[in-house]
Amino acid sequence: MIGASTRLVAIIGSPITQVKSPENFNRYFEDIGLDRAMIALDLKARHVADFVAMVRGWENLDGFVVTIPHKSAVAALIDEVSPRALWLGAVNVVRRHPDGRLSGDMTDGTGFVEALRARGFALKGKSALLIGAGAAGSAIALALAETGLADLSIQDVEAERASTLVDKLTVAFPHCCSALMVGEARPFDLVVNCSPAGMFELDPQPVAQRIIDAMPPEGMAAEVITSPELTPFLRAALARGLAVQTGVEMAMAQFQLLRKVMDGAAHV
Amino acid sequence: MIGASTRLVAIIGSPITQVKSPENFNRYFEDIGLDRAMIALDLKARHVADFVAMVRGWENLDGFVVTIPHKSAVAALIDEVSPRALWLGAVNVVRRHPDGRLSGDMTDGTGFVEALRARGFALKGKSALLIGAGAAGSAIALALAETGLADLSIQDVEAERASTLVDKLTVAFPHCCSALMVGEARPFDLVVNCSPAGMFELDPQPVAQRIIDAMPPEGMAAEVITSPELTPFLRAALARGLAVQTGVEMAMAQFQLLRKVMDGAAHV
Incomplete structure (x- = not known):
């Protein structure tokens, strides 16, 4: 059960109800006894920049997965991308470093x-x-x-x-x-x-x-x-x-x- | 367990690990069998405006509780506040309407x-x-x-x-x-x-x-x-x-x- 000390990761997209990541991640966190949870955010495209700005100050979020239709938008908003993500112009995963810096990769x-x-x-x-x-x-x-x-x-x-x-x-x-x-x-x-x-x-x-x-x-x-x-x-x-x-x-x-x-x- | 269709509510503050709301809410949601969860966000003060902007496009979030030190900042950023919240210049709870409009109250x-x-x-x-x-x-x-x-x-x-x-x-x-x-x-x-x-x-x-x-x-x-x-x-x-x-x-x-x-x- 999520508590005040739970570390979070997220998946963003729109629509979001079809994604399997929250079930996979949350079962995994539970299995290994980690106080960590993945939440699914149904986020409108015009609020992706607000989300990325906010994440920089979201101290208990460790990263987020990106799904359709936000993969290119997020790639353009973060601080560092891997060479393959740069080549593809898209990221599907972003790690938040403790200082708020965001780095992304594309693992599809x-x-x-x-x-x-x-x-x-x-x-x-x-x-x-x-x-x-x-x-x-x-x-x-x-x-x-x-x-x-x-x-x-x-x-x-x-x-x-x-x-x-x-x-x-x-x-x-x-x-x-x-x-x-x-x-x-x-x-x-x-x-x-x-x-x-x-x-x-x-x-x-x-x-x-x-x-x-x-x-x-x-x-x-x-x-x-x-x-x-x-x-x-x-x-x-x-x-x-x-x-x-x-x-x-x-x-x-x-x-x-x-x-x-x-x-x-x-x-x- | 949180899944892709889970409706969310949040509590924001900094620090956040001391709050009791996530345990209370999540036990309540579990007891009544609602696919809903409260997440605790440790959010830096200078990112409160980004958070409020983002929430307008966060389709599966129904609202959020506000705790120290963000109660006044949030009151100034949302669309409607109750008369008592206006009088106090602070909100401790914000409801997100389906169109993204945000209205707040102060129930302390x-x-x-x-x-x-x-x-x-x-x-x-x-x-x-x-x-x-x-x-x-x-x-x-x-x-x-x-x-x-x-x-x-x-x-x-x-x-x-x-x-x-x-x-x-x-x-x-x-x-x-x-x-x-x-x-x-x-x-x-x-x-x-x-x-x-x-x-x-x-x-x-x-x-x-x-x-x-x-x-x-x-x-x-x-x-x-x-x-x-x-x-x-x-x-x-x-x-x-x-x-x-x-x-x-x-x-x-x-x-x-x-x-x-x-x-x-x-x-x-």
């Missing part, structure tokens, strides 16, 4: 890669296709490129969004990334859906069946959508006998990373 | 009077002495004057502070209030210590023994200090066989009032 992509590693899927030398070049896709593309993949293809229903991300990645990783036109098919070891298609009943399946059919037997289909846990894309991959990684698994790996940042065990 | 004095009423002590026609004309003393003096006391005397170690409060009260309650010089003694039905003397081991006993000796057998000694629960003043009153009301009893009555305000059952 690293959380995804951690989850793949945890299940023993080696990335070095592999080829991957990433569908959806938005915020989640950009974070995961960066984390994948950092692993030493042989080849990262990016596809988006808006072709220009995919090529812009490829251009940006090519500056840092010259021989790794290319855009894949919709309709094209090649054999990929890993296919990741980073598009929102699959959240709702009538969404189209975002990965062409020809691409799923071309994957090797030891290939992996991965998803960022957490609800439903088994999206049409993952169901199609399972039907082909492929291994799958759900958005829920990614979220759990993400939680472990965020937890370390909040505990001060991971650098921000 | 009414909580004290409620506690006296709850134990059957009738105030109408009685005489009272109030020691300490600071923020708590002013709030309680106003609430006592509103009950129809015959006579309210006010004493402070700084005589001018007592006479300033008497002058201010006399505008609204012309024949009720007077200052009592230190050293003077008269028989009072009720004596209230609103000074901080009694919080620490070596503090002087703030009420002259001559005043305690002059009280009638059915007289009442009351205290605002919550820790220690039995202050030197209350112990002296008990030694004379008088009834006493502790600061803890006042705080519990106060909690019931705040609870009603937060529930929207009491007007702010």
Whole structure:
């Protein structure tokens, strides 16, 4: 139970009722017997700057997680961001130092890669296709490129969004990334859906069946959508006998990373 | 356990670890099975304005309690205050309306009077002495004057502070209030210590023994200090066989009032 001495962490977003972090964090704090709690703040966009200003003087807050739609706004308001957060122009976690200074990081992509590693899927030398070049896709593309993949293809229903991300990645990783036109098919070891298609009943399946059919037997289909846990894309991959990684698994790996940042065990 | 859908209320102050409200509120919310929690915010004075600005966009916050040293600062920043809060220039509770509008009240004095009423002590026609004309003393003096006391005397170690409060009260309650010089003694039905003397081991006993000796057998000694629960003043009153009301009893009555305000059952 929260008391006057409880240390706090927060998650901000709008809407907020869909997030899983408070349950995950609060169960963890309870399990290890820490007098600490995570609160979820449903915060309107035009009050994000007030929140960040206030947090500097909020002595018993140790940090906060940032979710949609505040990740870019917060990145611009804090004192320090990690190189990957700067590159992505977004943060998903901010640590408050005792003097009120705020430093942020972006762990969306690293959380995804951690989850793949945890299940023993080696990335070095592999080829991957990433569908959806938005915020989640950009974070995961960066984390994948950092692993030493042989080849990262990016596809988006808006072709220009995919090529812009490829251009940006090519500056840092010259021989790794290319855009894949919709309709094209090649054999990929890993296919990741980073598009929102699959959240709702009538969404189209975002990965062409020809691409799923071309994957090797030891290939992996991965998803960022957490609800439903088994999206049409993952169901199609399972039907082909492929291994799958759900958005829920990614979220759990993400939680472990965020937890370390909040505990001060991971650098921000 | 706090989740993503938990509605929140807060208490702000600095320091904050000494407050009892989070335990009281959270036990109450748990008892009635409400998915609601109170969090304690240790907030630096120069960030109070940021906090109030942010609260307007904090959609899942229903209100907040204000404690030392932010009661006056918050009163000046919100949209509406009750007449008594305006008179006192301070609020101890703010309700956030769904559109972000903030309205505040000051229940420190009414909580004290409620506690006296709850134990059957009738105030109408009685005489009272109030020691300490600071923020708590002013709030309680106003609430006592509103009950129809015959006579309210006010004493402070700084005589001018007592006479300033008497002058201010006399505008609204012309024949009720007077200052009592230190050293003077008269028989009072009720004596209230609103000074901080009694919080620490070596503090002087703030009420002259001559005043305690002059009280009638059915007289009442009351205290605002919550820790220690039995202050030197209350112990002296008990030694004379008088009834006493502790600061803890006042705080519990106060909690019931705040609870009603937060529930929207009491007007702010």
